[in-house]
Amino acid sequence: MNEIKIFVPATIANVSCGFDVLGLCLDTVGDEMTIRKTVQKGITISKIIGQDLPLDPTKNVAGVAALALIEKVNIDFGFDIEIVKNIKPGSGIGSSAASAAGAVFGINEILGKPFSREALIPFAMAGEKLASGTAHADNVAPALLGGFTLVRSYQPLDVIKIHTPKELYATVIHPQIEIKTKDSRSVVKKQISLETAVIQLGNLGGLISGLYTENYELISNSLHDELVEPYRSILIPEFDTIKKTSIENGALGSGISGSGPSIFALSKGIKNAEKVALSMKEVYSKTGINFDIHISKINELGIKILAFK
Amino acid sequence: MNEIKIFVPATIANVSCGFDVLGLCLDTVGDEMTIRKTVQKGITISKIIGQDLPLDPTKNVAGVAALALIEKVNIDFGFDIEIVKNIKPGSGIGSSAASAAGAVFGINEILGKPFSREALIPFAMAGEKLASGTAHADNVAPALLGGFTLVRSYQPLDVIKIHTPKELYATVIHPQIEIKTKDSRSVVKKQISLETAVIQLGNLGGLISGLYTENYELISNSLHDELVEPYRSILIPEFDTIKKTSIENGALGSGISGSGPSIFALSKGIKNAEKVALSMKEVYSKTGINFDIHISKINELGIKILAFK
Numbered sequence: 001m002n003e004i005k006i007f008v009p010a011t012i013a014n015v016s017c018g019f020d021v022l023g024l025c026l027d028t029v030g031d032e033m034t035i036r037k038t039v040q041k042g043i044t045i046s047k048i049i050g051q052d053l054p055l056d057p058t059k060n061v062a063g064v065a066a067l068a069l070i071e072k073v074n075i076d077f078g079f080d081i082e083i084v085k086n087i088k089p090g091s092g093i094g095s096s097a098a099s100a101a102g103a104v105f106g107i108n109e110i111l112g113k114p115f116s117r118e119a120l121i122p123f124a125m126a127g128e129k130l131a132s133g134t135a136h137a138d139n140v141a142p143a144l145l146g147g148f149t150l151v152r153s154y155q156p157l158d159v160i161k162i163h164t165p166k167e168l169y170a171t172v173i174h175p176q177i178e179i180k181t182k183d184s185r186s187v188v189k190k191q192i193s194l195e196t197a198v199i200q201l202g203n204l205g206g207l208i209s210g211l212y213t214e215n216y217e218l219i220s221n222s223l224h225d226e227l228v229e230p231y232r233s234i235l236i237p238e239f240d241t242i243k244k245t246s247i248e249n250g251a252l253g254s255g256i257s258g259s260g261p262s263i264f265a266l267s268k269g270i271k272n273a274e275k276v277a278l279s280m281k282e283v284y285s286k287t288g289i290n291f292d293i294h295i296s297k298i299n300e301l302g303i304k305i306l307a308f309k
Numbered sequence: 310m311n312e313i314k315i316f317v318p319a320t321i322a323n324v325s326c327g328f329d330v331l332g333l334c335l336d337t338v339g340d341e342m343t344i345r346k347t348v349q350k351g352i353t354i355s356k357i358i359g360q361d362l363p364l365d366p367t368k369n370v371a372g373v374a375a376l377a378l379i380e381k382v383n384i385d386f387g388f389d390i391e392i393v394k395n396i397k398p399g400s401g402i403g404s405s406a407a408s409a410a411g412a413v414f415g416i417n418e419i420l421g422k423p424f425s426r427e428a429l430i431p432f433a434m435a436g437e438k439l440a441s442g443t444a445h446a447d448n449v450a451p452a453l454l455g456g457f458t459l460v461r462s463y464q465p466l467d468v469i470k471i472h473t474p475k476e477l478y479a480t481v482i483h484p485q486i487e488i489k490t491k492d493s494r495s496v497v498k499k500q501i502s503l504e505t506a507v508i509q510l511g512n513l514g515g516l517i518s519g520l521y522t523e524n525y526e527l528i529s530n531s532l533h534d535e536l537v538e539p540y541r542s543i544l545i546p547e548f549d550t551i552k553k554t555s556i557e558n559g560a561l562g563s564g565i566s567g568s569g570p571s572i573f574a575l576s577k578g579i580k581n582a583e584k585v586a587l588s589m590k591e592v593y594s595k596t597g598i599n600f601d602i603h604i605s606k607i608n609e610l611g612i613k614i615l616a617f618k
Contacts, residue, residue, distance in 0.1 A: 020507040021514055152515035153508070158530060160518050194499055194536065197506040198329040199462070204510050205330055205517050206461035209469050212521040221467060227503065 001110045003036040004308040008102035009299050010087045011094035012170060012264050013138035016225040016255035017203035021151050022162075023094075023142035026170060027299035031098050032084040032306070033062070035106030041078045043067055050085040057081075065100035065127030069107055072123075073114060079107050088292075091174045092262040097139030100127025105144060105303045117144045117302065121159055132181070139258065146302030148211055164298045165214040169273035171251070173242060173280045174262040176290040179235050184259045187231040196226045216252060216268045223253025223266065236261045241283050249279040270295070310419045312345040313617040317411035318608050319396045320403035321479060321573050322447040325534040325564035326512035330460050331471075332403075332451035335479060336608035340407050341393040341615070342371070344415030350387045352376050360394040374409035374436030378416055381432075382423060388416050397601075400483045401571040406448030409436025414453060414612045426453045426611065430468055441490065448567065455611030457520055473607045474523040478582035480560070482551060482589045483571040485599040488544050493568045496540040505535045525561060525577045532562025532575065545570045550592050558588040579604070 009030040015022040038044065043057040043066045057063025062081050070079070081103055087095040104123040108115050115123075124140035141149040141159045148162040206222035209215070233239040233256060242263050243254040250272035251265035265280075267273040273295045284291045318339040324331040347353065352366040352375045366372025371390050379388070390412055396404040413432040417424050424432075433449035450458040450468045457471040515531035518524070542548040542565060551572050552563040559581040560574035574589075576582040582604045593600045 018514070019510065021511045150511065150514040150518060152511040152527075152531060158515070160515060160527065162514075162518055163521070188503065190503055191500045192503055192506055194497065194501055197501055197509065197536065200506065200510060201328065201513050202330045202459065202461040205327070205459040205471075205513055206467070206469060208514050208517045209459060209471055209521070212472070212518070218461075218469065222461060227506065 001308050003034065004106045004109050005032065005034045005306045006102055006106055007304045007306055008033055008098040008105070009143055009302065010294070011097055011139045011142045012172070013094065013258040014225070014228070014256065015207070016223045016229070016253060017200055017207050018150070019200070019225055019227045020136070020138060022148065023138040024148045024170065025142040025146045025299040025302050026093070026172070026294065026296040028296040029087060029093070029294045031086050031102060033102040033106055034082040035103065035110060036080050037110055038078045038080050041076065043070065043078060044080045045083070046080050047082040048085055049083070051089060053085065053089070060099070061096045061127035061131045062099040062103035064130045065124050066103040066107055068126035069104045069120070069123040073111060075111070079110070088174065090178060092256070092258040092260045093172060093174065094139035094143060094258065096128060096131030097124065097143050100124040101140045101143035102303060103127070109305065109308070118159060120144055122157060142302065144302050147298060147300045150208070162208060163212045164300050165211060165216065165219070167268050168298045169267050169270050170296050170298065171246070171265045171267065171273045171276040171280065172257055172262050172294045172296070173284060174292045175237060175284065177237065177261050179259070179261050183235060184232060187235065188228050189231065192227060200226045219266065220252035223255065225255055229256055232256055232260060236263065237287055237289060238283055239263060242280055245279045245283055246276045249275045251276045270297070310617050312343065313415045313418050314341065314343045314615045315411055315415055316613045316615055317342055317407040317414070318452055318611065319603070320406055320448045320451045321481065322403065322567040323534070323537070323565065324516070325532045325538070325562060326509055326516050327459070328509070328534055328536045329445070329447060331457065332447040333457045333479065334451040334455045334608040334611050335402070335481070335603065335605040337605040338396060338402070338603045340395050340411060342411040342415055343391040344412065344419060345389050346419055347387045347389050350385065352379065352387060353389045354392070355389050356391040358393045360398060362394065362398070369408070370405045370436035370440045371408040371412035373439045374433050375412040375416055377435035378413045378429070378432040382420060384420070388419070397483065399487060401565070401567040401569045402481060402483065403448035403452060403567065405437060405440035406433065406452050409433040410449045410452035411612060412436070418614065418617070427468060429453055431466060451611065453611050456607060456609045459517070471517060472521045473609050474520060474525065474528070476577050477607045478576050478579050479605050479607065480555070480574045480576065480582045480585040480589065481566055481571050481603045481605070482593060483601045484546060484593065486546065486570050488568070488570050492544060493541060496544065497537050498540060501536060509535045528575070529561035532564065534564055538565055541565055541569060545572065546596055546598060547592055548572060551589055554588045554592055555585045558584045560585045579606070
């Protein structure tokens, strides 16, 4: 294989009660990446369509992730990366994670899969570190593995794929506002009460149990975040209204996607997910803020190969 | 039915990463209770064998739980309770929970099961409130439902039964020392860092995933408690040695049972559980402290009916 074209999905990190540990993979929104073998050693990024992002591989998350990978293999050639960037940076649905995960996935395929998808996570995390300052895995893991993923531990890194109920759909609204990372971080409390932690533990346990048993009522009852949402949601216009309206229109629950500003809702069945999308649209149409809405089944496969030669 | 004799199991609350939410049910250690219909209305406790506990039903957890139940049904008779108390009070393996759960279970059976096992939990919790000051469910739930249980929420009460892996065994050592509840509570930190909470969330998610998928390695990796064990374990002689020795002898993990002083270990297969028991015995034999050791398969059924007439 000399060239591969892949679909690299957007992802939702946290998923309410799973703050900093859970993530899920979307199916209908993502980047397209083409990776090709080059005679020249190292990594080049020849083209990025759709966003104004650096082509210098040491300043681009895809490049940094790719460089982390090729450092670990003994090869006398290199790779060029082209990205059709459909996931908007700063949207909170794993834009940087997609670039990082896609780059290492594509290179690994061309190399004949020396690494499993799980083993690619640390390389993709190196890209995430460039983007956000911390090498977190809660978006790159679902992008690479698909479905729901749990980052059980960072030391050592241990990522677990959780069963995905068959009829689970996500609706995501991306309000096109910028939340400064500094603001998004500064509102989060660094100390919490033991009582709050116990409530979150109960809900996370409930959600994971609900996913394995495909118990949609339990999933719904468990989708609460005590740790971050109460503080971070004030930075997102109409958050409370979107959440309330989504649930009134049949969503199982709703919360902040990653660190926002995107808001997600989970629903049983595509009809409910579509109804939720319409209700989100109605709320945001009145704000004067531009927005995108995505409806997606949970993508159990993660990154998909579109073509290769 | 006029009389029922039941086996009421001991239970392990918390189970390391499941602080205040998880519990599991034992099979080889428990009380025997006999409940019989009486012409006289109300509740009497005619006999308690094995422990010096109050016979006044308003001062006994079994009595208080029973009274909470019969307040909700319209009957012109009452019940007498006899208890063979094998679970030592203050051991940390759900002694009060067994009395409370057994009383309401037995009465419910004689009444023709107006309540499900789940619906009996709040009545049993009323008994727990007498024993410890708080109406917690993390011991009464596994006693009533069997297996592993998760208290997802108290408001509203939502208890979920989690899948139990087939080869999972517990070994429990009960050092016969008294830890004052005041001391046990005062060492627990009321405020924790967000970082610590996230580590606990990862491990709880891992444990629940490991239980559903019967992944013993994942169960083992997840059995850590960041919230309470580091502080409470200092009140239990040889805790660190018991934990280390248990794991060296094949246990998947080890921690404090409830608020102690009992220490539990979980193992795959009875042979490992027995080996762990021997290693615990060796450590404690040198201390001069009296102790009991129990080996038990996880009891998936909870309370069992022994006889009725």
